Amino acid sequence: MQRTYIGDILRGRANGREVTVAGWAQDIRNLKNVTFIVLRDSTGRLQVNVKDQKLRDAVSDLARESVISVSGAIVEEPKSRLGAEIDAYSINILNRSDAPLPMGVDDPVEADFETRLNNRFIDLRKPEKAMIFRVESSMLWGIRKFLKEQGFVEVHSPKIVAAATEGGAELFPVQYFEKKAYLNQSPQLYKEILMSAGLDRVFEVGPAFRAEEHNTPRHLNEFTSVDIEVSFADHEDVMGILENAIGQGIKQVKEDLGGELEALSLRMPEARVPFPRITYERCLEELSRDGINVNFGEDLSPEQLRLLGDRMGGFYFITKWPSSLRPFYTMPDPERPEITNSFDLQFREKEITSGAQRVHDPKMLEQRFRAKGLNPTDFEFYIKAFRYGMPPHAGWGLGLERLVMILLDLPNIREATLFPRDRTRVVP
Ligand code: ATP
Numbered sequence: 001m002q003r004t005y006i007g008d009i010l011r012g013r014a015n016g017r018e019v020t021v022a023g024w025a026q027d028i029r030n031l032k033n034v035t036f037i038v039l040r041d042s043t044g045r046l047q048v049n050v051k052d053q054k055l056r057d058a059v060s061d062l063a064r065e066s067v068i069s070v071s072g073a074i075v076e077e078p079k080s081r082l083g084a085e086i087d088a089y090s091i092n093i094l095n096r097s098d099a100p101l102p103m104g105v106d107d108p109v110e111a112d113f114e115t116r117l118n119n120r121f122i123d124l125r126k127p128e129k130a131m132i133f134r135v136e137s138s139m140l141w142g143i144r145k146f147l148k149e150q151g152f153v154e155v156h157s158p159k160i161v162a163a164a165t166e167g168g169a170e171l172f173p174v175q176y177f178e179k180k181a182y183l184n185q186s187p188q189l190y191k192e193i194l195m196s197a198g199l200d201r202v203f204e205v206g207p208a209f210r211a212e213e214h215n216t217p218r219h220l221n222e223f224t225s226v227d228i229e230v231s232f233a234d235h236e237d238v239m240g241i242l243e244n245a246i247g248q249g250i251k252q253v254k255e256d257l258g259g260e261l262e263a264l265s266l267r268m269p270e271a272r273v274p275f276p277r278i279t280y281e282r283c284l285e286e287l288s289r290d291g292i293n294v295n296f297g298e299d300l301s302p303e304q305l306r307l308l309g310d311r312m313g314g315f316y317f318i319t320k321w322p323s324s325l326r327p328f329y330t331m332p333d334p335e336r337p338e339i340t341n342s343f344d345l346q347f348r349e350k351e352i353t354s355g356a357q358r359v360h361d362p363k364m365l366e367q368r369f370r371a372k373g374l375n376p377t378d379f380e381f382y383i384k385a386f387r388y389g390m391p392p393h394a395g396w397g398l399g400l401e402r403l404v405m406i407l408l409d410l411p412n413i414r415e416a417t418l419f420p421r422d423r424t425r426v427v428p
């Protein structure tokens with residue numbers, strides 16, 4: 001269909017005065033001599049003036065949110081608050097909406113979150129909700145572009161797997177013909193195997209599944225993980241790649257959407273590279289100055305992270321976590337094996353990314369499995385790749401929805417998820 005986007009008309013960039021526009025009839029008002037339709041497409045809204053009686057009759061019983069196309073003339077000096085008007089000379093009803101709507105697009109009071117998620121197809125018609133996913137798309141585009149420039153290969157690892165990576169209790173089981181399998185918690189083992197395969201630097205953007213029972217504002221049971229793995233690298237190397245990737249992602253969002261974000265009063269934080277670094281042990285010292293005693297080896301609670309976040313500001317790394325808190329694949333510090341060459345990237349109190357240098361010696365790897373109470377035989381397909389020439393390597397995993405939630409200061413990760421999967425929700 002030949003059509004003009006409403007955004008182009010609003011910005012005075014429409015080609016010619018006669019146009020065809022198409023979208024949703026958001027509001028229809030019948031006055032004495034004219035019918036006004038507020039027409040919305042993905043780029044904006046304008047007012048359609050319908051004066052012809054035949055056309056007025058044709059739309060008189062049209063329900064809100066019906067899909068129409070309108071051909072007409074752009075009004076040179078629009079009086080409507082929407083900033084653009086067209087006088088209709090033909091209207092095509094493409095698909096009628098049922099009435100009443102399960103929720104409105106432009107209601108003064110927003111529907112509750114459950115209703116919004118149950119009717120996500122309408123919820124996302126609101127420009128400020130759709131914008132979240134446009135930000136996500138631009139962010140990911142910026143990150144992808146950066147990684148490609150850095151020589152990374154985009155890969156796709158299996159999501160139906162035979163072994164846990166991030167802790168045994170949080171797996172969704174799958175009946176795989178006569179075998180027992182699971183949905184993958186992260187591409188960890190596969191991205192490491194690809195280092196032995198010589199792909200050198202890989203990244204993957206894909207789903208990760210965690211059967212975590214709790215319902216929190218920052219956890220999903222299915223999320224999008226952006227993962228990298230780099231050969232002949234340590235944790236410092238991949239921290240550098242991470243901060244620059246985020247910087248480039250934010251730059252891309254500002255380039256693509258800057259003006260529109262401002263119009264919706266949405267602001268992106270600055271990413272000043274390099275991000276500050278603080279070791280886990282320094283965190284404990286900082287907390288003890290506030291009279292909070294955390295024993296070495298204890299995880300930092302959300303309240304403690306909040307205190308640290310207030311002190312550190314926006315983005316910062318917490319590095320050198322204790323071995324007891326990190327998975328089997330994490331490289332111990334050669335000088336002090338009770339701590340690891342690991343890091344989390346935080347934004348204030350919230351974790352965005354975990355990463356580390358990995359164990360590359362197969363003997364050490366087997367020891368680490370045993371130390372974590374895991375049986376190395378269950379991971380034979382993985383350890384095998386370490387026995388025949390595995391380079392030293394490092395990488396990270398970033399939750400895309402987490403990142404967008406944090407950047408846009410959203411109250412709940414589900415706002416940054418099209419169709420969230422949580423403890424109770426598998427539909428829509
Ligand atoms: P990981 O898989 O590394 O735990 P994560 O992103 O789930 O990744 P977070 O949940 O952001 O980690 O962890 C931040 C801190 O919050 C951790 O110190 C953890 O102890 C704490 N935490 C995690 N889950 C919960 C929860 N359901 N309730 C309260 N605190 C939690």
Ligand code: AMO
Nearest residue numbers: 186188219220223352353354355395396397399402
């Ligand atoms: P981790 O388990 O910390 O590390 O996960 C990495 C990042 O993924 C995001 N994330 C989640 N997002 C939404 N809902 C969840 N339930 C959830 N769980 C995790 C977070 C987190 O920082 N293999 C390692 C990464 C690596 O070392 O390369 C891993 O999976 O943003």
